[in-house]
Amino acid sequence: MDQKKVIIIGAGPSGSIAAALLQKKGHQAIILEREVFPRFSIGESLLPQCMAFIEEAGMLQAVIEAGFQLKTGADFLCGDKRSEFYFADKFSPGFETTFQVQRDRFDALLATEAQAQGTVIQWQHQVLGADFSGAKPVLTVCDEQKATYQTEADFVLDASGFGRVLPRLLNLESPTNFPVRQALFTHIEDRISGADYDRKQISIVIHPKMADVWYWLIPFSNGRCSLGIVGEPRLFDGFADNQQAFHALVAEEPNLSALLANAVYDTPINGIKGYSANVSALHGKGYALLGNAGEFLDPVFSSGVTIAMKSASLAADVLDRQFNGQAIDWQRDYAQPLQKGVDTFRTFVTSWYEGGLQDVIFYNQQQPNIKAMICSILAGYAWDERNPYVKNSQNRLNTLVELCRITA
Ligand code: FAD
Structure with a gap:
């Protein structure tokens, strides 16, 4: 069999994992990434299930050795109610721990590991157009010199996350069932000193008066935390700016206020709104959508990176079988199996x-x-x-x- 060329749009977790898996199977993976890494990304708390995909892609040792914060569970708080879930107590077999990661470093690490396995990454190459009408897909790309060129592949995987390249270009966008929600977030030097505080857990804290408003506190291994708040956009109305809204809303929650009494807020407040997204199809002739380029539900259960990596693992396997001459039905072999887990998370998020x-x-x-x-x-x-x-x-x-x- 000739070596097949797969172009992957985006070097986030889904792109790098898919690239490494395709390289392992003997295909040439080329990632076109519009940014230079390291670059900021939100989505810092991983789930143990995703360690299986990191291992499958041959990156486990590198991730373990990177010094990220170990994560062993989730701590839910609502006023004086508290409920802890330790992943070691889970029903399903598999990894019991994972990490809380600064995504600039984590994504750069996965990309470097994918490169070490033979993936070519073209940094600052932005995909602008896509044509699937011919025998092979053709992408139009703007390179780092702002020159436009066209490139052909045997298959395209869209791992462009919220860039949603193919959903936009091919009119695949479809409404999500979730209302528009908004998140404000930042990184802080937390200075948490409480002896009973466990840095190995993510804290999910519910607002004392509004049950649909919640905060995340994700500790890193360097004395810093990611702190965020999620609610419908009207929650943030009436404040002068994001900075004021963020501090006022954090002050309304007594658990966080106590925990973060000595915190240093040294980083601007960032925001993202209307992030839930869906598509009418996860695949078509010559392409498939991975991770957030397909569907994104909600941040509450930290499922985004895990779903992104699951999609990469499934797509790499299906594509390899297709290249080897097997009859593939992308709906049956890719979309439906992926959807099973996404639907489980959907039930839980709803x-x-x-x-x-x-x-x-x-x-x-x-x-x-x-x-x-x-x-x-x-x-x-x-x-x-x-x-x-x-x-x-x-x-x-x-x-x-x-x-x-x-x-x-
Ligand atoms: P991304 O990580 O977004 O990577 C896409 C890449 O494609 C980027 O590097 C981008 O530069 C590149 N790209 C985009 N357009 C183009 C183009 N035209 N040409 C070339 N390259 C392009 N998930 C978790 O697992 N845990 C969490 O705690 C968590 N918290 C979250 C909190 C919030 C508020 C939100 C909104 C999301 C959160 N997520 C979380 C979700 C998580 O961020 C995503 O699910 C995850 O990053 C998806 O990975 P990906 O590989 O699909 O895309």
Whole structure:
């Protein structure tokens, strides 16, 4: 078989993992990335499930040795209610820990690892156009000198994240069922000194008065944290600017206020709005969409990078089989298996904002076996159909919510 050339748009986690996997299978992966790395990205708390894809791509040792903050679980807080989930207690087999990562460093590391495996990365090459009408896909690209050129491939994987290159160019954008939400976030020197504070957990903190408003606190290994707040845009109305809104809203939450009493806010407040997105199709002749270029749900369960890597792993496998002459049905072999886990997360995200999942999380008579199944999904094992909360997520979760509410 001739070596096949796969162009990947974007060097985020989905792009680098897909590239490394394709190189391992004997194909030539070329990434076109519009930025130079390291560059900032939001999405810093990983899930244990994604370690399996990092391992599959041959990058596990490099990630372990990079000195990122170990993550062992999630700590949910709502006023004086607290509920901790330790990934080691999960139902599904697999990695029990992961990391909380500064994405500039993490994404650069994955890209370097992909390069070490033979991937060619063209930095500051922005994809502007795509034509799938001929025998092979042709992309129009603007290079670092601002010169435009065309390039041909055997297949294109769109890993452009919120750039959403092919969804925009091919009119694949489709409405999401989630309302528009907005996040404000920053990095701080946290100076947290409390002896009972565990840097190995992400904290998800619910606003004392508005159950659909929540904060994340993601500690890094260098004494700094990522701190963010999520709500519908009207939450941020009436403030002079993001800076004022952020500080006022953090001050409204007593747990965070106490924890961060000595924090140094030394970085501008950043924001992103209307990030939930969907597409009408995850594939077409000559291309497939990975990670956020396909669907993005919501940040609350830190599922974005895990879904991005799962899509890379599935697509690399399906594409390799296609190159080897197997009859491939991208809907059956790629979109549907990917969708299974995305739908599990969708059920959980929807229930979180409706309040049902919050009642489950803070339920005071939790059964260890049920908690283990919920914990599995919080650890990213959303494709493990041995877990009833994956196989039949909607019905099982609705029943559990009812039970918790009746007996609370
Ligand atoms: P990206 O990481 O976005 O990478 C896409 C790359 O494509 C970029 O480098 C970009 O420069 C490049 N690109 C774009 N357009 C072009 C173009 N035209 N030509 C060439 N290159 C291009 N996920 C988690 O797992 N954990 C979290 O804690 C978490 N928190 C989040 C908080 C918020 C507020 C939001 C909005 C998201 C969060 N996410 C989180 C989601 C996470 O950020 C994404 O799911 C993840 O980065 C997706 O990876 P990706 O590889 O698909 O795309």
